[in-house]
Amino acid sequence: MTTEQIMLFAILATALLLFAWGRWRYDVVAVAALLAAVVLGIVPMREAFQGFGHPAVITVVGVLILSRSLRNSGLIEWLTRVLRPTTGRPTSHIMALSGLTAACSAFMNNVGAMALILPVALQSSHSSKRPASMILMPLSFASLLGGLITLIGTPPNIIIASYRGGETGEAFGMFDFSPVGLGVAAAGVAFVSLLGWRLLPTERQGEVEGKSLFQLEDYITEVRLPEGSSYVGRRLVELETLAQGDVAVVALVRRKDRMLAPSGYLRLQAGDILIIESDTAALQRLAKQAGLDMVGEAELSAENLRSERVGLVEVVVTPGSRLEGRTARSLRLHTRYGLNLLGVARQGHPITERLGQVRFLAGDVLLLQGERDAMPEAFQALGCLPLAERELPLGRRGTSATAPLIFAGAIGLVAFGVLPPHIAFILAVLVQVLTNAISVREIYDAVEWPIVILLGAMLPVGQALEATGGTAVISDPILGLAGSVPPWGILTLLMMVTMLLSDIMNNAATAVLMAPIGVSIAQGLGVSIDPFLMGVAIACSSTYLTPIGHQSNLLVMGPGGYKFGDYWRMGLPLDALILIVAVPLILQVWPL
Incomplete structure (x- = not known):
């Protein structure tokens, strides 16, 4: 290996370890890797930040914004109401919600789709008296499966399509992913609905939704502010500051008035009774320091801590x-x-x-x-x-067809080759702003900047891997198997390695690194690059073994009460199923 290759592999190995460690955010790791490559002369300085203007990055930004406008439209909420009658049995319940989540993820950001369906899923599990853990992990996996169906379903597809355009002059189109993606998604949704949820630990399945995670009654106490306290006449926030954030004043009783969630700027008066939520040690420290009198445990439930206001x-x-x-x-x-x-x-x-x-x-x-x-x-x-749909609006009230129609128009422009994706989707964003389907503020809130930074930073590093000959160094040992292993076996091996990488690092970063390796292997075998790129795309989004593999998995971990080791129970057989279904489909649709 050359000196450049050794330095680049050292940078990538360090980045991989930091991605897996998780102590630093993945966008920070990506920028550090880019700057290391620039300082060492592996990436030319003039090309250091060209990745941020790459069509794949612009397309991802456009899709994230358009996903937010779909959430605002109320369309998904309407669809969930239509599907509610199907929640009678566990299998039909999970299949209906998983199918809807997968369908949304085909055209929306995965996490955006998951965020829309999650409150609905929790409410439906409560009304059907089923544990949330039975439903949420299948939904998370369905959001990843749905992303396989279209170009815009997930960032790895956009990256793979763009890379193919650089290699052949023609990128994958909007629905080029659909023949394989639909087959894999259908098989995956059927698996999580019929069998997958049964593989979760039985103690998790037994935790019925509706049993609160929080037993507030054990931690609510009344204290009185006496005449001699130094905090008489001072603002409530000063008392909270003294407690270092370890207590919460959930209500204040002044004579006959009870104020829930009192303002931090309210001035305290002698005789005020503060209803405090805290552990015993923190409460005793506060009472001693502020000179508060202990009244005793407050006879309040969670329902007493809410009102119309x-x-x-x-x-x-x-x-x-x-x-x-x-x-x-x-x-x-x-x-x-x-x-x-x-x-x-x-x-x-x-x-x-x-x-x-x-x-x-x-x-x-x-x-x-x-x-x-x-x-x-x-x-x-x-x-x-x-997490409670009934508590707060998830988007703008009412259902509007404006945003879905504009989005559909942009998809049509891309599907028929009128405009490339990055132009069509940014044009759609502009039209939605002009029609008030989304506000300018929401545009900036909708963009997941860590993903954008990650992609912009890793693209030049991925290009350097190819320019330095690093892809050949990695692919040559795999090509050495060609004499004894058929091309479909090498494709399967490539997908397995990609699946493992995507479970410990961001799937977009995995796509940036594995796409050139897949192309190098295909060229070494003397076959078409398309099946290998399609295999990398499918594998990059197969992040089912750990909660850190994808944001959707993390999103359901708390509400579902899952442990780190729960994910592989359903994820490992799902990965095997995906390989069994995807490899023959890829070779049928995209022949070698």
């Missing part, structure tokens, strides 16, 4: 949100967003001590109290997802 809502921390990696104290949840943090649950188990110091992770479920009117804006700013 004040809501009590469970939300899930989404990957890449402002909450991830932060604490309630550092975010100043109450003073900045008007939200009281009453509980945190991780992998189905509540965390009961020092809530203000808990560093939130993607998939955590938070119980928040606040004013209903202010909650939607606060949740949007924080990037969290409310």
Whole structure:
């Protein structure tokens, strides 16, 4: 190997380890890898940031924005209402929701589709008295399966199509993925609906939705502010600051008035009774420091902590949100967003001590109290997802056909070759802004910037892998098997390696790295590159073995109460099924 190849492989190996470690965000790792390649002279400086203007990156941005406009339209909410009568039996229940999720994911961002269906799934599991864990993992996997169907279903498809355009002069079209993608998605949805959910641990299946993760009654206490307290006349926020975010004042009783979720700027008066949610140790520290009198346990339930003005809502921390990696104290949840943090649950188990110091992770479920009117804006700013459809609107009220029609028009322009995808979808975004189907602010909120940064940074690194001859170094040992292994066997091996990589690093980054390797192998075998690119596309989106493989998997981890090791139980046989179904389909549709 040359010096350049050794340095590039060292950069990629380090990046792979950091992706798997998960301590640093994947976009930060990608930028670090790019800058290392530039400094070492592997990527020319003038080409360092050309990836951010790549058509694949622009297409991903356009699809993310158009996905948000579809959520606003109310179309998906209407479809879920139509499907509700099918939830009588577990199999039909899971199949209906999984089929809808897969269909949405074919034209929307996977996480966007999952975010739309998740509250509906939780509500339907509650009404049918079935555990959420029975339903949510199949939905997550269905969102990934649906992305296989079209060009815009998932970023790896867009990257693979663009790479094929660079190699042959003609990119894969909008529905070129459909013959194979539909077959794999249909088989996968049938598997998760009929058999997959039965493979989950029985203790997870027995946890019926509707049993709250949070037993607030055990942590609610009344304290009185006496005349001699130094906090008489001071603002409530000063008392909360003293507690370092470890207590939440859920209500304040002043004479005959009871105020739920009182403002942090309310001035305290002698005789005020504060109803506090906290663990015993934190409460005792606060009472001692502020000179509060203990009254005793408050006889309140969760229902007493909500009213027409004040809501009590469970939300899930989404990957890449402002909450991830932060604490309630550092975010100043109450003073900045008007939200009281009453509980945190991780992998189905509540965390009961020092809530203000808990560093939130993607998939955590938070119980928040606040004013209903202010909650939607606060949740949007924080990037969290409310889990109760009945509590808060998921998008704009009412159903509008404007956004779906504009989106359909853009798809038609791409399908008939009138405009390339990156132009057609950005044009659709402009039309939607002009028709008020989406606001300018929502455009910037809709873009998952970590994905954009990841793609823009990794594309030059992937191109360097090919330019330095690194792809040949990787593909030559595989080509050495050609004498004893048929081409379909090598294709299967390539897909298996890609599947394993995508389970520990972002699937878009996997596509950037594996596409040139697939092409190198095909050229070495003297066969068409199309089946190998299609195989890489299918495998990149087969991230079913771990929760860290894809954001959809993380999104359901908390609400479903899943553990890290639960995913492979359904994911491993699903991966095997995908190989069994996909390889013959690929070779039939895209002959060698």
